[in-house]
Amino acid sequence: MKPPTLELLQLEPPPYRELTYHQRTGWACCWCGASLLRAGGVPAGRARGRSGAHVLDVDVYACGPTCPEIPTSAGRYE
């Protein structure tokens, strides 16, 4: 079973190293940093990270498809 498809999911989230602790744990929007503890979030994909041999990829969340900080170009973080 696949999660609901949102426009948002087409975007690669910011890389792991650019996220705060709260963003990495899914407590805050991976784009704008807003707290998701009350409102909840929507799946925003997987933030990629690597430290030596260790893969640090984490599932991250966003405040919603209308998050003001979502870049218009998905290639921005490449």
Ligand SMILES: [Zn+2]
């Ligand atoms: Zn947001």
